Amino acid sequence: MQRPDAVLFDLDGTIIDSRVPFVTSMNHALTAHGQRPRDPEELVPYLGPPTRVALGELIGEDEPTIEAVLASYREHYARTSTETTVVYDGIPELLRSLHGRVRLAVATSKLAASARMLLEHFGLADLFDVISGPLPSALAEPKSVTVAQALAALDGGAGVRRAVMIGDRRYDVDGARANDLPTIGVLWGAGSERELRDAGAWRIVGAPAEIPALLDLEPRPPGT
Numbered sequence: 001m002q003r004p005d006a007v008l009f010d011l012d013g014t015i016i017d018s019r020v021p022f023v024t025s026m027n028h029a030l031t032a033h034g035q036r037p038r039d040p041e042e043l044v045p046y047l048g049p050p051t052r053v054a055l056g057e058l059i060g061e062d063e064p065t066i067e068a069v070l071a072s073y074r075e076h077y078a079r080t081s082t083e084t085t086v087v088y089d090g091i092p093e094l095l096r097s098l099h100g101r102v103r104l105a106v107a108t109s110k111l112a113a114s115a116r117m118l119l120e121h122f123g124l125a126d127l128f129d130v131i132s133g134p135l136p137s138a139l140a141e142p143k144s145v146t147v148a149q150a151l152a153a154l155d156g157g158a159g160v161r162r163a164v165m166i167g168d169r170r171y172d173v174d175g176a177r178a179n180d181l182p183t184i185g186v187l188w189g190a191g192s193e194r195e196l197r198d199a200g201a202w203r204i205v206g207a208p209a210e211i212p213a214l215l216d217l218e219p220r221p222p223g224t
Contacts, residue, residue: 001162001164001182001202001214001215001216002162002216003102003162003215003216003217004102004162004163004164004215004217005102005103005160005161005162005163006102006103006104006105006151006154006160006162006163006164007098007102007103007104007105007163007164007166007215008104008105008106008107008147008150008151008163008164008165008166008176008181009104009105009106009107009165009166009167010106010107010108010165010166010167010168010169010172010189011106011108011110011115011118011119011133012047012048012108012109012110012168012189012190013047013048013167013168013169013186013188013189013190013191014088014091014166014167014168014172014186014189015087015088015091015095015106015119015124016085016086016087016088016091016118016122017085017086017087017088017188017189018047018081018085019040019044019047019190020084020085021077021080021081021083021084021085022043022044022047022077023040023043023044024076024080024084025073025076025077025080025081026038026043026046026051026054026073027043028072028073028076029069029070029072029073029076030058030059030069032069032072033065033068033069033072035058035059035069038058044190045190046058047190048109048168048169048170048171048172048190048191049109049143049169049171050109050134050139050140050141051070051073051074051109052066052070052139052140053140055069055070055073070139074111074114074136077114078114078117081114081118082117082118082121085118085121087122087124088188088208089208090207090208090209091208092122092123092124093208093209094208094209094211094212095124095127096127097212097217098212098215098217099127101217102215102217103129103130103154103160104127104128104129104130105128105129105130105131105132105150105151105153105154106119106128106130106131106132106133106150107132107133107143107146107147107149107150107165107175108131108132108133108146109133109134109141109143109146109171110133110134111133111134111135111136112131112132112133112134112135113133113136114133115131115133116131119131129153129154130150130153130154132146132147132149132150132153133146134146142175142178143171143172143174143175144174144175144178144179146175147165147175147176147178147179147181148178148179151163151179163181164176164181164182164183164184164202164215165181165182165183165184166183166184166186166211167183167184167185167186167189167191168185168186168187168188168189168190168191168196169189169190169191169195169196170191170195170196170198170199172185173185173196173199173200173201174199177200182202182203183196183199183200183201183202184201184202184203184204184205184211184214185197185199185201185203185204185205186204186205186206186208187204187205187206188206188207
């Protein structure tokens with residue numbers, strides 16, 4: 001790969017480990033509306049696509065019920081997620097090594113406001129040129145649309161020509177491919193190596209420190 005002029009990151013499962021707040025908030029919302037709680041093993045595979053899509057599969061396509069459960073989920077997540085979300089080891093160092101050398105963006109299916117809140121909480125928001133995610137009214141925005149919006153915001157007349165996506169799920173690969181981007185799949189999130197390979201990830205890595213070499217953006221030794 002030629003050195004990219006922009007790098008897009010997924011959020012959940014790539015930058016942050018949000019499995020605990022996702023499961024907790026989902027079960028809070030389900031039980032608040034008369035639905036049975038689910039085991040973490042059942043819920044974690046839904047961490048990646050839009051929450052509206054997950055609810056449709058979990059509880060059926062009754063729109064008023066989905067809207068009510070989704071509202072409760074969002075309220076609980078916004079109120080409690082900073083307490084139980086963690087940043088993956090090596091991610092802050094990776095982002096700081098790339099910052100200022102290539103434009104950085106987040107392209108997430110999480111609400112844009114929620115994504116920004118979490119990144120600000122962890123002191124990472126200022127490392128990104130763009131934080132792209134759906135508005136509350138976009139109940140099931142495809143990842144391809146979110147990626148396209150991030151690219152448009154990054155472009156700003158400067159002309160993004162060689163961007164790459166980094167993510168942990170097939171949704172990231174599919175959304176990137178729809179915008180003619182390669183994807184580096186990561187193995188520390190919710191997705192498996194098989195999922196990422198079957199989706200067509202360009203490369204797969206097991207640690208954040210492996211990414212700069214793939215991007216031709218390894219840190220330069222002091223004095224060079």
